[in-house]
Amino acid sequence: MAQPHELRERGLRLTPQRELVLAAVRELDHATPEEIAEKVRQTHPGINLSTVYRNLETLENVGLVQHNHLGHGGASYHASEEVAHLHLVCGTCGSVGDAPIEAALNFVNSLSEEYGFRTDVSHFAVYGTCAVCSQAELS
Amino acid sequence: MAQPHELRERGLRLTPQRELVLAAVRELDHATPEEIAEKVRQTHPGINLSTVYRNLETLENVGLVQHNHLGHGGASYHASEEVAHLHLVCGTCGSVGDAPIEAALNFVNSLSEEYGFRTDVSHFAVYGTCAVCSQAELS
DNA sequence: AGACCACTTGCAAATGATTCGCAGATCTAC
């Protein structure tokens, strides 16, 4: 037999639902479980929300996807291949901006040196006010 | 009449529940609404959870308390007087460590200069692995 | 191809956290 599938390689069964969830995560980027479910349903309406939740958990366990916390509420998911970056969440307008991990390099290093704390900067949002809203406040 | 009360000064009514919630927030630090309610109930059992939620919201509106996001789930509250600091949340053991805001100063400044983003570092947790758990992983 | 069994799915119900609606209680100003 030819190439082993990436899911099978990790000891997972190859089900259509699972592949669809993974594809949706890769395509959407920063998507909530709800959004992922909706995306999947565009092509395969029968898929249950709990299946999406369960597969996200499963895929996270084998390291294909990861979640992080952006807004005030729940988690959002992205594929592991994606280049990690910072998420700059604006508390005023809710926008999510990106910044390269390198911007936090010194910060991460100093936490490591001074507190022995290994920071995963991309897991939680960096919260604040974006340029646009900062500007607007001045008026 | 003597001194105006801090709550009254801000246009709020002075109710026992409200004072108790504020006192509990000040005393507990980093407390969830649930914990605050429990604290308040130790002395005044009749107080309703929704009253706690409503008062936290109200107190936040007038700037006496603030919330932030530490664990994966809900919010935790602290009094505004409290000195702001970073929260180092360990994803492995769940501990929450503190670090002074100054540790993030360069980081905050560079985000400000490069992206115009005004960061509120204390609002969201800094996520990673604490020294103890990092050590444990090596074994 | 056929059978077996563990892994998955769908569905509905449970859960946990937070919010809402409303009637009655209570603050404050007068």
Next chain:
DNA sequence: GTAGATCTGCGAATCATTTGCAAGTGGTCT
């Protein structure tokens, strides 16, 4: 003290996520 707006308690509604269970399916072995 009275009036009216603001709170509170309570129960129900909501939202996101999880769980139990019976039925379905994928992978393996023959």
